[in-house]
Amino acid sequence: MEIYGLGIVAFCMYIGSFAGYFIGKLLGVSGNVGGVGFAMLLLVLLSNYYETKKGGWSERTQNGILLLSALYIPIVVAMAGIQNVVAAFSGGAVAFLAGGIATIGSMLLVPLIGKLDKDETIE
Amino acid sequence: MYMIGEIITTLFSKFPLVGAIGAVAIIMAFSYWFANLIGQKRMGSAIAIVISLALAFVAGKTTGGAKGISDVTYFSGFALLGGSMLRDYAIVSTAFGVKLENLKKAGLPGVVSLLIGVAFSFFVGVIIAVALGYNNAVDAATIGAGTVTFIVGPVTGTALGASSEVVALSIAAGVVKSVVTMIITPLIAKSIKLDNPTTAMVYGGLIGTTSGVAGGLAATDSKLVPYGAMTATFYTGLGSLICPSIGYMIVKMFL
Structure with missing residues (x-):
């Protein structure tokens, strides 16, 4: 059933966020530290475990999860719409410089790390 | 009426x-x-x-x-x-479909590129944020996280309690990255040897913005899309995990 898929993601989010808030408390940061990442990892482990042990979740259960991931971009669009863009506009140079330089720099690292792999295969 | x-x-x-x-x-x-x-x-x-x-x-x-x-x-x-509730709920669901064996297949270059990719973008973002006057550790870390992807920015900003203005900046930085990736990738693909599955995986791990990587690779060579997307899938999760925690702590040591 579709609701099972939604429920599985909800379960992962609660467990992951529990870990996130727990680490937050330990670090003295108020908030959810890495909870989303933990939840994603948990979902990867759970889905792969079911895949190998029980042949995976039923198609309808999967549909519940796929519905959510299909909503991810629209939700990001809505999220962009509720930001304080007017205030951000005054410091817009930061966004352009940070985004632009990080992207171009990362691309230049591609052949470097690609090479590192080839060297290790030869060894 | x-x-x-x-x-x-x-x-x-x-x-x-x-x-x-x-x-x-x-x-x-x-x-x-x-x-x-x-x-x-x-x-x-x-x-x-x-x-x-x-x-x-x-x-x-x-x-x-x-x-x-x-x-x-x-x-x-x-x-x-x-809002953050539905956003995080939807993001978690995108991890579905990631195969453990693919995670292993991407192997060492994938893992190295993911770690270097997240750290590189984060610190470039932080340095530029500080250079332009965002001297507060929370602001700098949030903008740095936004430079990782436009998801990691608000996730980090929410965790650290950043202002909406800074969160908006972090999203803007991530959007710039995504758009720049889509436009530039086909232009420089040859010079960065982006023509085989291994470099495509490295590329996905270094750039990480899933929409940008998928768009950029599709415009370069559509056969490379799944390889780049494979590593890019982990990028946002890894960023959400380390930017508000280790990343913020390192930034806080210097600011």
């Missing part, structure tokens, strides 16, 4: 979430139509985000509020649809 207007207002105030979903659908339909028109099919989501940011700018100017479109009565549902 007055009565009809009253009913319409009632609709928007009674069903705000439904109204927001409808409005986002219209924004996305327009964006994909426009993306098709200019022959950049995969830029649809990036265009939709830019339009949404532009609408938030207009709304902020007219209402004087800090919450973009949701300050307009008719569109208060945007705060529900785009």
Whole structure:
């Protein structure tokens, strides 16, 4: 059933966020530290475990999860719409410089790390 | 006439979430139509985000509020649809379909590129944020996280308690990254040897913005898309994990 898929993601989010808030408390940061990442990892482990042990979740259960991931971009669009863009506009140079330089720099690292792999295969 | 207007207002105030979903659908339909028109099919989501940011700018100017479109009565549902609860719920679901064996297959270059990619973008973002006057550790870390991707920025900002202005900046940095990736990738693919599965995986791990990587690779060589997307899938999760924790702690040591 579709609701099972939604429920599985909800379960992962609660467990992951529990870990996130727990680490937050330990670090003295108020908030959810890495909870989303933990939840994603948990979902990867759970889905792969079911895949190998029980042949995976039923198609309808999967549909519940796929519905959510299909909503991810629209939700990001809505999220962009509720930001304080007017205030951000005054410091817009930061966004352009940070985004632009990080992207171009990362691309230049591609052949470097690609090479590192080839060297290790030869060894 | 007055009565009809009253009913319409009632609709928007009674069903705000439904109204927001409808409005986002219209924004996305327009964006994909426009993306098709200019022959950049995969830029649809990036265009939709830019339009949404532009609408938030207009709304902020007219209402004087800090919450973009949701300050307009008719569109208060945007705060529900785009709020952190549904956002994180949807992001977690995207991990479904990631195979453990693919995680292993990407292997050493994938893992190395992911770690270096997240750290590189984060610290470039932090350094530029500090250079331009965002000297507070929370602000610098949030902008740095936004430079990782436009998801990691708000996730980090929310965790650290950053202001909406800084969160908006972090999203903007991530959007710039996504758009720049889509435009530049096909142009420099040859010079960075982006022509085989291994470099495509490394590329996905270094750049990480899933929409940018998928768009950029599709414009370069569509056969490379799954390899780049494979590593890129982990990028946002890894960023969400380490930016608000280790990343923030390192930034805090220097600021």
